[in-house]
Amino acid sequence: MDLPSFLWLWKIAAWSMGLAIAAYFLLAIAGISLRVLRLKRMPYPRGLREFHLAIGGILVCLVLLLLSIGIIGTLGYYGNLGHSPHLVAGILVVVLVLVSAGSALTIGKWDKARSLHLLTNIILFFGFLFVSFSGWTIVQKYLP
Numbered sequence: 001m002d003l004p005s006f007l008w009l010w011k012i013a014a015w016s017m018g019l020a021i022a023a024y025f026l027l028a029i030a031g032i033s034l035r036v037l038r039l040k041r042m043p044y045p046r047g048l049r050e051f052h053l054a055i056g057g058i059l060v061c062l063v064l065l066l067l068s069i070g071i072i073g074t075l076g077y078y079g080n081l082g083h084s085p086h087l088v089a090g091i092l093v094v095v096l097v098l099v100s101a102g103s104a105l106t107i108g109k110w111d112k113a114r115s116l117h118l119l120t121n122i123i124l125f126f127g128f129l130f131v132s133f134s135g136w137t138i139v140q141k142y143l144p
């Protein structure tokens, strides 16, 4: 691939991916704190739940941005999709993040919502590994 002409696009992707991983870890810390407090029947500190929700919203936007960049960049270059397992990895991560956010919004209204939120976020950890590894493998092919 003529990487330089697409480099700016992949640079945005690299930064977004860094931010997405940072967001995931912030969410894990805030989420685990919420869980520990809830199980100890202690009140949440002011703003902790809102912080978790806000970072969650940012994570949703970042993965949607990454999906668009991946699809637009690949279509722009090849004219079609599906060049590697990275496509499956990318779709998997986006679906997991959307299910996680969707389940989070029903916590308190639906009794399985909390366990679904926890489960999707544990799988999401491996999803991020898969998407990073498969993405990085493609980048290797284009490096001189």
Ligand code: HEM
Pocket: 024, 027, 028, 030, 031, 032, 034, 035, 038, 049, 052, 053, 055, 056, 057, 059, 060, 097, 100, 101, 104, 105, 107, 114, 117, 118, 121, 122, 124
């Ligand atoms: C995708 C965006 C996300 C949104 C919108 C979101 C939102 C929420 C909300 C609203 C709650 C309920 C808080 C409460 O009132 O008790 C919650 C709980 C929680 N979240 Fe998230 N979250 C997101 C991602 C994550 C991620 C990525 C992780 C972990 C890596 C995580 C871990 C947790 C944990 C451990 C709890 C506590 C569950 C419990 O109380 O047992 N969340 N989240």
Ligand code: HEM
Pocket: 013, 017, 020, 063, 066, 067, 069, 070, 071, 073, 074, 080, 081, 082, 083, 084, 086, 087, 089, 090, 091, 093, 094, 131, 132, 135, 136, 137, 138, 139
């Ligand atoms: C949540 C994160 C990500 C999502 C949702 C995502 C999504 C996608 C999608 C859907 C494609 C089109 C693939 C195809 O049709 O074959 C793509 C392409 C691509 N992605 Fe990602 N991606 C993510 C992270 C990454 C990362 C971390 C890297 C690099 C380390 C990366 C590098 C690439 C490259 C180089 C392509 C071009 C495909 C090719 O030339 O075969 N992506 N991405």
